[in-house]
Amino acid sequence: xxxxxxxPGTLSLFQGERATLSCRASxxxxxxxxxxxxxxxxxxxxxxxxxxxxRATGIPDRFTGSGSGTDFTLTISRLEPEDFAVYYCQQxxxxxxxxGGGTTVELK
Amino acid sequence: EVRLVESGxxxxxxxxxxxxxxxxxxxxxxxxxxxxxxxxxxxGLEWVSSIIWNSGSKGYAASVKGRFTISRDNAxxxxxxxMESLRxxxxxxxxxxxxxxxxxxxxxxxxxxxxxxxxxx
Numbered sequence: 001x002x003x004x005x006x007x008p009g010t011l012s013l014f015q016g017e018r019a020t021l022s023c024r025a026s027x028x029x030x031x032x033x034x035x036x037x038x039x040x041x042x043x044x045x046x047x048x049x050x051x052x053x054x055r056a057t058g059i060p061d062r063f064t065g066s067g068s069g070t071d072f073t074l075t076i077s078r079l080e081p082e083d084f085a086v087y088y089c090q091q092x093x094x095x096x097x098x099x100g101g102g103t104t105v106e107l108k
Numbered sequence: 109e110v111r112l113v114e115s116g117x118x119x120x121x122x123x124x125x126x127x128x129x130x131x132x133x134x135x136x137x138x139x140x141x142x143x144x145x146x147x148x149x150x151x152g153l154e155w156v157s158s159i160i161w162n163s164g165s166k167g168y169a170a171s172v173k174g175r176f177t178i179s180r181d182n183a184x185x186x187x188x189x190x191m192e193s194l195r196x197x198x199x200x201x202x203x204x205x206x207x208x209x210x211x212x213x214x215x216x217x218x219x220x221x222x223x224x225x226x227x228x229x
Contacts, residue, residue, distance in 0.1 A: 001170070035215035037153075044203060044219040045145075045153065056217065088153055092214040095167055097155040 002026055002091050004100035012108040019076040021103045023089035028069050033093040036065055036074045039102075040085045048087075049074065079105070110134040110218040112204045117223030124194050128223055130187040130204030138162075138182035141207035143216060144189050146200035146225075156202070157189065158213035167213060171197075194227045201225075 003026040013019055023034065032052035037045040047056040049065035052072060062077040076083055084107050089100040116128040128144070144156040157178040158167045166178050177190040187204055201224050205216035 033214065037216075039153075044221050045216070046219070047215065047217050050208075050215045050217075090153075090155075090215060095213065096169070097158070097167075097213065099153040099155065102152045 001096050002029070002094050002098050004089055004091055004098055006087075006089060006100035006103045008103060009101075010104045010106060012106050013079055014108050015081060016078050019074075019079055019083070019105050021074040021076075021087055021089075021105075023067075023072040023074070023100050025070045025072070025091060029072075029091050029093040031093065032068050032072075033091055034065070034067065034072045035090045035092065036063075037088045037090065038083075038085050039088065040082075045088065076105070110206065112206065112218060112220030114202065114204045114220045114223035117202065117225045119226045119228065120194055121229050122195060122227055124227070126191045126194065126225060128189040128191065128202055128204075128225070130220060132185045132187065132204075132206070135206070137180075137185040139210055141209055141211070141213045142180060142187045143205040143207060143213060144178065144187075145203045145205050145216065145219075146198075147203070147222070148197075148200045151200075154200075158207070159187070160213070161210040165211070191225070194225075196227050199225060199227045 034052045036049040039045045053065045064075045111133045143158045159178045175193045201222040203222045204220040206218040
């Protein structure tokens, strides 16, 4: 099973600041098969990024995904009020799909 | 508009059974892989099971394999999860999710709002 480790666990930032979230895989992921999701309190997750760097439909360009191999990053260039949420990475290089433990982006 | 509506959750005793359902609309159901993903209270996301468009291939997480069975009825645009031998650790909000392809399970592009399963005596 591919284990995904997200860091930091919590990121405390001001509105307008840049957020950098990390996702590290326990083995090399072929074809950069990583997705990122946002989950606001009491809501279902929402797809942000797939194939490591492709934004999903309707996702603002302040969200950027990057990375390859075992190290992947989600960057939010300037935090808006609605961006304070939990973010999960997910790999689909293996047929046993797995998620990272999540990073909480909270308002400082 | 893609819509996924789950139902069937509730309180069940350890060792009991429950069947979850998900009705889909807003897309051609039999063109896509469908999934179940769960989230224990206050915890992260866990993939549970996936089924390709024609039910020809199914996948399960190790934690549920042999106890849960995924199925779909394309004529009724519905997805099901039959859960047997339930344990306390199965307590979670169960999400129905859609995949972007027909024959490969990858990421989840649309999600329902979830149905809560509580396993407790």
